[in-house]
Amino acid sequence: MSSEQDHQQVTARLEQALKQWHREGESLALDEILPFLTRQTKADWSGSLPPLDRQVVNQLLFDLLEDLAAQDADAATLLRRRYIDDETGFAVANSLGLSESAFYRQRRDALAALTTIALTHEAQACSQLIARLEDRLDTPSYQQLFGLDELRIRLGQLLCARSDIRLFCLTGIGGIGKTSLADALARQVITDGCFEEVAWVSARQQWFAPWGEIQETGRPALTRQDLLVALNQQLSDAPGPPRPADELLAALKGRLRSRSHLIILDNLETVADYQEILPLLYELSQWAWILLTSRVAIHEQPYVHLTNLTELSSTDAEALIRDEARRRGMTDLAEAPPEVIDQIYDIAGGNPLALKLIIGQVHLRSLSTILTDFKEARGQKIEALYQFIYHQAWQLLNDTARQVLVAMPLVTAPGVTLEHLAGISEVPYDALNQALDRLIQLSLVQVGGPLDERRFYIHRLTETFLHQQVTKWTHRL
Secondary structure: OOHHHHHHHHHHHHHHHHHOOOOOOOOOOOOOOOHHHHHHHHHOOOOOOOOOHHHHHHHHHHHHHHHHHHHOHHHHHHHHHHHHOOOOHHHHHHHOOOOHHHHHHHHHHHHHHHHHHHHHHHHHHHHHHHHHHHOOOOOOOOOOOOOOHHHHHHHHHHHHHOOOOOEEEEEOOOOOOHHHHHHHHHHHHHHOOOOOEEEEEEOOOEEEOOOOOEEEOOOOOOOHHHHHHHHHHHHOOOOOOOOOHHHHHHHHHHHHHHOOEEEEEEOHHHOOOHHHHHHHHHHHOOOOEEEEEEOOOOOOOOOOEEEEOOOOOHHHHHHHHHHHHHHOOOHHHHOOOHHHHHHHHHHHOOOHHHHHHHHHHOOOOOHHHHHHHHHHOOOHHHHHHHHHHHHHHHHOOOHHHHHHHHHHHHOOOOOEOHHHHHHHHOOOHHHHHHHHHHHHHOOOOEEEOOOOOOEEEOOHHHHHHHHHHHHHHHHHO
C-alpha cells in the first residue's frame, strides 16, 4: 500500500471515530492504524481506573485536535463544532458563512491535516517506544542470523498472535544460537508493536569471548527474589525501596494486568534453582507471555512450548562462514572452494560459536592446523570452547549416561533407534532409557525421525569433542 493510500485510510478511520464521539454503544479502536499512539495515550491516562477503549479513542482525538488548533485554529474549530459539539454540517457552514461546497472542502482539508499530525505523532511514538524497549536488551552478539528465519517467523507469529500458548522455551546446546534467536524475536515483536512492554532478564554467569576465553559476568546465580526485583525495576516508572517477594509479586501482577507484556529470561539453566522459578514463571504466564532460553530441556512441564535448536545445515553453515570471513576481511576464506568449507563443517558442524572461533584464528594460523587442534582438543582456546559448551553438562552425567554418550560417535546419519543404540552402547534397555532421558534433557543427544520410529544422534561438534577432550576430563577425575 502506498503512503497516499495509508494517508487516506487513516483519514477515513479518524473521521469515522469522530462521528462516533457521542455514540456510547459503539466503539472504534484506532490501534490497528495508530497502534503506538493509542498505547501512548493509554499509558498517559491519568484516571484512577484503566481507561475504556472509547475513552482512549476520544482522548487521542482530543489531543490531535488540540495540536491541529495550534497549527490551524479555523480547521480545528470546524471539526470540533461538527463532531465534538455534534452540530449539523448545515449549521456549521451557515454560522461560518460558508457555502455547502466550501464547508465540505474545508472539512476535507481539516481531516487531511489532522491525519498528517496523527501520522507524525505515530512515527514519534513508535521510535520512542522501540528505543525504550530495545534499551532493555543486551547488545546483540550477531550481525545476521543464519538458518533461523523460518523458526523466527513462526515463533514471532505465535507471540504476536498472543494466543493461549503463553510460555515458550528455546533449548539447545551451548553456542547453538538460543540467545541470538531470543534477541531477534524480541526486536521483531518490539518493531511490530506486538506488546506494550518487553522485559529482558539474563541469568548468564559466563560468556565466551570472541578471542577464545571464558569470561565471568560477575553476577551471582539468579534467585526467585532477584527475578522479581529485576522485573519490577524494568517495568516500573521509578525504582522503589527493597520489598519482600510477596509485595513485589503483587505489584508485578498489577502491571501485567494493565498492559500486554513479553518477559524474556535468558539462560534458565544457570538460575540458582530453576525448578523453584518455574512455578513463578507459570503464574506470571497467566497475565504475560514468557520466552525462556535454556540448555536444559524442561520436557516434564506440560505448559511449556518447547523449541529445540539443532545445528546449522551445511548450506547455512557455509553462508555463515563466508559472511563472517567477509566481515573480517578474510577474502581467501570468504571465497574458498566448497571443499574447504566442507572440511570446517566436518569438524565443527553447524555450531555458530565454534565456527566463529575457527574463523577468528585464520588470521594467525593455517586452517589445517586449526582443524587438527579442534579434533585433538589442543590449545587453550579450543579447550575453553569445549569447557564452555560441554563441561557443566558432562559433570551432571552418571557413568551410564557417559557410556552411552561416548558410544554415540559410532552412530551414522540419520541416527539410530533405541534398540540399535542398546546394542552399540552395551547398556541394558531400562538403564539406556534413563541415560537417554538425561542426555536429551541436557541437549547432548538430539531426537529425530517420525513419531513411530524416533532416532537419536549427536551434533558434529559433540562428536569432535568426544574424540579427545572427554578423555582428558575422564583422566582428571
